Amino acid sequence: MSISAEKxxxxxxxxxxxxxxxxxxxxxxxxxVMAGAELRVEAGECVALTGxxxxxxxxxxxxxxxxxxxxxxxxxxxxxxxxxxxxxxxxQLRREVLGYVSQFLRVVPRVPTLDVVAEPLLSLGVxxxxxxxxAAELLARLNIPERLWSLSPTTFSGGxxxxxxxxxxxxxxxxxxxxxxxxxxxxxxxRAVVLELIEAAKARGAAIVGIFHDAEARxxxxxxxxxxxxxxxxxxx
Amino acid sequence: MSDYNFAYLDEQTKRMIRRAILKxxxxxxxxxxxxxxxxxxPYGWGTGGVQVSAATLTPEDTFKVIDQGSDDTTNAVSIRxxxxxxxxxxxxxxxxxxxVIQTRHRIPEAELTEDQIxxxxxxxxxxxxxxxxxxxxxxxxxxxxxxxxxxxxLYEDISQHGAIATSYAYPVKVSDRYxxxxxxxxxxxxxxxxxxxxxxxxxGREQRxxxxxPYTKVVSLDFEDFPxxxxxxxxxxxxxxxxxxxxxxxILDDAGNRMFVCSDTDYCRGRREAGHVGRLGEEAx
Amino acid sequence: xTPLLQVTGIxxxxxxxxxxxxxxxxxxxxxxxxxxxxxxSGKSTLLNCLAGHLKPDAGQVIxxxxxxxxxxTVTMSEPARRMLGRTDWAFVHxxxxxxxxxxxSAGGNxxxxxxxxxxxxxxxxxxxxVDWLDRVEIAEGRVDDRPSAFxxxxxxxxxxxxxxxxxxxxxxxxxxxxxxxxxxxxRLLDLLRGLVRQMGLSALIVTHDLAVVRLLxxxxxxxxxxxxxxSGLTDQVLDDPQHAYTQLLVSSVLQV
Numbered sequence: 001m002s003i004s005a006e007k008x009x010x011x012x013x014x015x016x017x018x019x020x021x022x023x024x025x026x027x028x029x030x031x032x033v034m035a036g037a038e039l040r041v042e043a044g045e046c047v048a049l050t051g052x053x054x055x056x057x058x059x060x061x062x063x064x065x066x067x068x069x070x071x072x073x074x075x076x077x078x079x080x081x082x083x084x085x086x087x088x089x090x091x092q093l094r095r096e097v098l099g100y101v102s103q104f105l106r107v108v109p110r111v112p113t114l115d116v117v118a119e120p121l122l123s124l125g126v127x128x129x130x131x132x133x134x135a136a137e138l139l140a141r142l143n144i145p146e147r148l149w150s151l152s153p154t155t156f157s158g159g160x161x162x163x164x165x166x167x168x169x170x171x172x173x174x175x176x177x178x179x180x181x182x183x184x185x186x187x188x189x190x191r192a193v194v195l196e197l198i199e200a201a202k203a204r205g206a207a208i209v210g211i212f213h214d215a216e217a218r219x220x221x222x223x224x225x226x227x228x229x230x231x232x233x234x235x236x237x
Numbered sequence: 238m239s240d241y242n243f244a245y246l247d248e249q250t251k252r253m254i255r256r257a258i259l260k261x262x263x264x265x266x267x268x269x270x271x272x273x274x275x276x277x278x279p280y281g282w283g284t285g286g287v288q289v290s291a292a293t294l295t296p297e298d299t300f301k302v303i304d305q306g307s308d309d310t311t312n313a314v315s316i317r318x319x320x321x322x323x324x325x326x327x328x329x330x331x332x333x334x335x336x337v338i339q340t341r342h343r344i345p346e347a348e349l350t351e352d353q354i355x356x357x358x359x360x361x362x363x364x365x366x367x368x369x370x371x372x373x374x375x376x377x378x379x380x381x382x383x384x385x386x387x388x389x390x391l392y393e394d395i396s397q398h399g400a401i402a403t404s405y406a407y408p409v410k411v412s413d414r415y416x417x418x419x420x421x422x423x424x425x426x427x428x429x430x431x432x433x434x435x436x437x438x439x440x441g442r443e444q445r446x447x448x449x450x451p452y453t454k455v456v457s458l459d460f461e462d463f464p465x466x467x468x469x470x471x472x473x474x475x476x477x478x479x480x481x482x483x484x485x486x487x488i489l490d491d492a493g494n495r496m497f498v499c500s501d502t503d504y505c506r507g508r509r510e511a512g513h514v515g516r517l518g519e520e521a522x
Numbered sequence: 523x524t525p526l527l528q529v530t531g532i533x534x535x536x537x538x539x540x541x542x543x544x545x546x547x548x549x550x551x552x553x554x555x556x557x558x559x560x561x562x563s564g565k566s567t568l569l570n571c572l573a574g575h576l577k578p579d580a581g582q583v584i585x586x587x588x589x590x591x592x593x594x595t596v597t598m599s600e601p602a603r604r605m606l607g608r609t610d611w612a613f614v615h616x617x618x619x620x621x622x623x624x625x626x627s628a629g630g631n632x633x634x635x636x637x638x639x640x641x642x643x644x645x646x647x648x649x650x651x652v653d654w655l656d657r658v659e660i661a662e663g664r665v666d667d668r669p670s671a672f673x674x675x676x677x678x679x680x681x682x683x684x685x686x687x688x689x690x691x692x693x694x695x696x697x698x699x700x701x702x703x704x705x706x707x708x709r710l711l712d713l714l715r716g717l718v719r720q721m722g723l724s725a726l727i728v729t730h731d732l733a734v735v736r737l738l739x740x741x742x743x744x745x746x747x748x749x750x751x752x753s754g755l756t757d758q759v760l761d762d763p764q765h766a767y768t769q770l771l772v773s774s775v776l777q778v
Contacts, residue, residue, distance in 0.1 A: 021762075022764070023769070024765070024766030024769050024770075025766060025769055025770050025773065062761070062762075066755060066758060067755075067757050067758055067761050067762065068758065068761065068762040069754075069758055069762050069764065087553075087740060087741045087754060087755045088550050088553055088740070088741075090755055091740050091755070108712070108715075108737060109708040109712070110708055110709065110712050111712065122719070123719065368623075368625075368626075377604075381600070381601045381604060383604065383638065385608075385634055385635070385637040385638025385639070386634065386637075386638075388637040388642070389623075389626055389630045389633065389634050389637060392629070392630050392633055392637065392644060392647065392648075393626060393627060393630050395644055396627055396629060396630070396648070396665075396666050397627075397666065460642055460643060460644040461642050461643045461644075462643050462644050462645050463644050
């Protein structure tokens with residue numbers, strides 16, 4: 001079941017989103033991180049989140065993915081309000097609509113690289129052969145040597161793991177994508193490949209939110225920027 | 238006039254046993270608990286069979302006892318003498334003449350009639366016992382008709398021996414409901430379990446009685462691709478030439494010579510008297 | 523969509539002491555729910571109440587049966603519940619010995635559930651057993667061996683095969699990797715992940731190991747002193763714990 005992205009309705013829409021961390025085991029310290037956050041991303045758009053380190057860029061991205069809980073507001077992705085949806089709705093969303101390339105590759109021991117990348121397609125019911133073929137295509141494009149495809153990425157270098165992560169993130173044509181530092185720790189050749197992948201995703205209508213420290217990359221693929229420091233509680237109007 | 242009450246047991250005990258027997262007949266194959274009494278022989282020597290016979294016998298009955306088909310083993314003789322003394326009933330070795338037959342581990346070759354009762358001596362009444370040691374669990378299995386485990390035993394046999402290796406005490410399903418242990422009769426005898434006579438089973442040490450009424454359906458368990466076969470040794474009786482009776486193998490000397498004879502001594506005698514002669518038999522005078 | 527399992531108000535007391543109380547949740551087809559907590563949290567009590575091993579003092583456990591729709595398994599007749607336990611439900615014990623017949627061959631162990639629901643063709647039963655041994659990565663040649671001759675990891679995998687052969691829709695697991703060596707655990711978890719996905723299983727997994735839930739579970743319930751203190755999406759509960767106890771639990775896990 002695919003969720004249609006009408007041109008009128010944005011693919012990703014945040015309104016009134018707030019978050020604080022309460023550290024119960026450290027004297028119940030309350031750390032407000034965000035208040036009154038707003039964001040709209042249309043299909044085919046790429047928006048960069050900017051702001052100083054610690055301003056909440058990754059936090060906001062994780063909230064869109066449902067990995068962090070929002071204390072207030074709505075986070076609507078493809079018609080589903082992640083802030084209030086049932087776990088299984090979020091899981092379905094993540095499987096079909098919303099992709100996420102984080103900074104870290106969480107490695108499951110024993111699973112070969114090819115299967116790691118093919119997994120999003122396999123869980124969508126795509127046949128094994130077809131899924132693996134697509135995975136192979138992406139790994140080749142990202143310059144991961146074929147002899148590594150049957151090994152688990154556990155022992156790969158940081159850059160190699162990052163490329164496997166990216167391959168997995170682009171295996172399925174997600175209508176919405178979240179990219180956290182996709183070009184970090186990549187050499188110029190692979191950086192260019194990733195930017196091409198992002199441009200292709202935009203061209204097919206994906207709504208993308210990205211965090212790029214690399215100003216050049218940001219300038220090339222992003223249509224506009226949103227400074228998250230605008231949502232820092234002290235700065236809220 | 239004997240010093241004993243008729244058939245040794247007091248009337249109340251016989252009444253209790255008869256109630257158990259009636260219940261067993263009403264629910265074919267179901268193990269009915271009963272208050273097994275201390276008999277003048279140790280457990281393991283047929284006390285269950287003796288108690289059922291004692292409760293069943295009337296002064297008009299004619300009683301026969303066989304032990305592995307033979308009337309003249311020590312135990313068959315002593316049980317027969319026991320009832321001669323305590324019940325004063327007529328006794329016989331001829332199957333057709335008996336009205337009550339107590340047996341250890343065989344069914345007579347001669348077809349039994351509606352006027353006869355066959356009483357079996359049973360060591361372990363529970364067919365599932367060796368797979369499931371818990372009595373609580375086996376009772377549940379019987380009451381809920383959960384007999385998958387019984388087929389597991391047969392499966393294990395085939396996987397280890399290539400065929401169902403159980404050659405005696407072969408489990409049966411009675412009246413499409415209860416799985417029963419027919420006592421350690423050879424599987425050759427299983428087809429005879431569908432008969433015209435009343436069959437009663439007594440286990441003294443385990444304190445259970447069960448029964449199969451006349452003309453009840455009794456099916457030996459098997460697999461579709463490994464059907465039940467009532468096999469026996471591929472010989473004829475060396476004394477009477479019978480081809481269709483269950484045989485005992487007897488070693489004759491140190492050189493390894495052996496002979497096969499009918500396990501049912503009365504059946505063999507009857508055939509010889511009628512003129513049949515086997516390989517090692519002598520012409521009747 | 524009808525939930526596969528609807529749990530309301532489950533409570534089990536031991537005198538004045540609470541085993542578990544006030545547990546409510548729905549489980550949908552294909553969902554894997556982890557139940558975590560430390561010793562004494564009530565997680566095993568809860569699992570046993572849900573699986574019908576213990577009778578709860580209050581509450582309902584409504585299962586969407588194939589034949590009759592949603593039925594409360596707490597008040598179900600025993601024969602019906604036992605039948606459910608052999609067909610649509612499965613229970614993987616922590617100790618393989620509790621879930622296997624140690625004196626029956628591997629093939630017999632797997633075949634038992636089939637024979638219990640009427641399979642009567644030896645050849646077919648054996649073929650299915652061999653097929654399942656292959657799926658749980660046990661060599662075919664071991665089909666006639668007794669589990670007493672297997673390693674701990676193999677026994678556990680055999681237990682899984684024995685349970686899954688009748689293609690149940692709901693699997694209860696009590697510390698499925700407990701007591702196994704780390705490398706063996708990894709292999710088992712991998713196997714479980716694959717089978718859950720291939721067979722579209724729903725599962726309830728009790729464990730004290732957060733790494734196991736992160737790998738296997740879609741959702742998580744955190745228990746303390748018999749109560750559920752937090753529940754939600756697994757990665758959300760582990761990465762953004764809200765309750766004090768959950769935060770303590772997560773921060774206590776040693777990173778390698």
